[in-house]
Amino acid sequence: MQTDIEIKKGQLIEIKQINKHVFHLKIQSDDFTEMEYVPGFTLNIYLGNCENTTDLESRKYSIWNYEPIHQIIDVAICTFSKGKGANWVKTLKSGNTLYFNPPRGKLIIDNSADYYYLIGDITSLSHLYEINRNLSIDKKVFSFIYAHNQRDIFPDIDGSFPFDYYVISPLIPEVVKQKINALEPHFDGEGIAYILGEPKTVIALHEHFKNKKEWDIKKLRSKPFWKEIKSCF
Ligand SMILES: Cc1cc2nc3c(=O)[nH]c(=O)nc-3n(C[C@H](O)[C@H](O)[C@H](O)COP(=O)(O)OP(=O)(O)OC[C@H]3O[C@@H](n4cnc5c(N)ncnc54)[C@H](O)[C@@H]3O)c2cc1C
CATH class of the missing domain: 3.40.50.80 (Nucleotide-binding domain of ferredoxin-NADP reductase (FNR) module)
Structure with missing residues (x-):
């Protein structure tokens, strides 16, 4: 159950297979305005429709780029694993609703080094x-x-x-x-x-x-x- 975890939704506005094993997704969500974006954040995306199912699995995907004016996030999803996330991404079409947790992360940028x-x-x-x-x-x-x-x-x-x-x-x-x-x-x-x-x-x-x-x-x-x-x- 994910009852205590905040779930947001957005629209898949574009999905493109950029090579044999990689899909490029563009996701728009007005909810992205709430985040204080730091490069290195990840998006934990549910592999399906959270409104129909309560115990959906999710996968983390790195935010490749964030465009704050139109609130669009890019991610690159690989299919090398042939696993659940890899199979799920192949079923997506632009216009689909995607469900995710508010973006966050630990592997964020640190500009303090030389x-x-x-x-x-x-x-x-x-x-x-x-x-x-x-x-x-x-x-x-x-x-x-x-x-x-x-x-x-x-x-x-x-x-x-x-x-x-x-x-x-x-x-x-x-x-x-x-x-x-x-x-x-x-x-x-x-x-x-x-x-x-x-x-x-x-x-x-x-x-x-x-x-x-x-x-x-x-x-x-x-x-x-x-x-x-x-x-x-
Ligand atoms: C911080 C973080 C950021 C991440 N960012 C991205 C991202 O931007 N894009 C992305 O595609 N994934 C990313 N991942 C990995 C992602 O969360 C999944 O774990 C991965 O894509 C596999 O999920 P799956 O459901 O396809 O396979 P699963 O069903 O979870 O795994 C099946 C099996 O496949 C093998 N496997 C898993 N992944 C790979 C792989 N990439 N290559 C070869 N074998 C594999 C393993 O043996 C695994 O047990 C990230 C993970 C973390 C922790």
């Missing part, structure tokens, strides 16, 4: 684009986006490709770690690292930054974007 590491997979790409676009221009950025396939990489909302992208297939966290070690530049000052996306890679990189590179964990914004299915064996 330089940034933005590391993630395709599922976290929209989140990293939004952080990157909202960093002040004097900040230095080292980016590392890993994908299974070149064609999974999509541009930012403005059509740009501001990051460095790498095809790593099969995805082996140790390989990601080694490539980052080989490529990372020397930056002066304080850094913050956003490490998002595929769980095993996030965990391996978080441990590496904490233990080997001796980063203060307060500077690590690490988040696995989904849970692996637990095997019974």
Whole structure:
């Protein structure tokens, strides 16, 4: 039951499949005026109609962009999982009503550092684009986006490709770690690292930054974007 959680609704004004595994949604809601938007917020969307069903599942999707004049949020929903959210997005059409909780988040922008590491997979790409676009221009950025396939990489909302992208297939966290070690530049000052996306890679990189590179964990914004299915064996 979600009785104590506030549920808002909005209209899906556009849905576009931008590549084999990614859908771009534009959602309009007058309720968005109530939020004090911070880049890095996520939208917890219910996978169906909350007015018909009380125990609907929901999924978190990163806000790729917020346009406050017309109150429009962009999200990019990936279908790599073939899971419930992935199947649900394929059923949507523009004009549909969507239900969600008021947007919020922990992986929000923090402009206090001198330089940034933005590391993630395709599922976290929209989140990293939004952080990157909202960093002040004097900040230095080292980016590392890993994908299974070149064609999974999509541009930012403005059509740009501001990051460095790498095809790593099969995805082996140790390989990601080694490539980052080989490529990372020397930056002066304080850094913050956003490490998002595929769980095993996030965990391996978080441990590496904490233990080997001796980063203060307060500077690590690490988040696995989904849970692996637990095997019974
Ligand atoms: C802070 C945060 C922000 C997020 N932002 C986004 C976003 O902007 N766009 C987005 O698409 N998702 C995002 N996610 C992930 C999203 O909430 C779902 O967990 C994910 O999309 C899978 O949901 P599903 O219902 O499709 O699959 P589920 O039915 O939940 O999962 C089925 C199984 O598929 C596997 N799996 C799940 N996701 C993936 C994946 N991406 N690639 C490969 N295998 C996977 C896992 O083994 C999982 O157990 C975010 C998650 C968090 C925590």
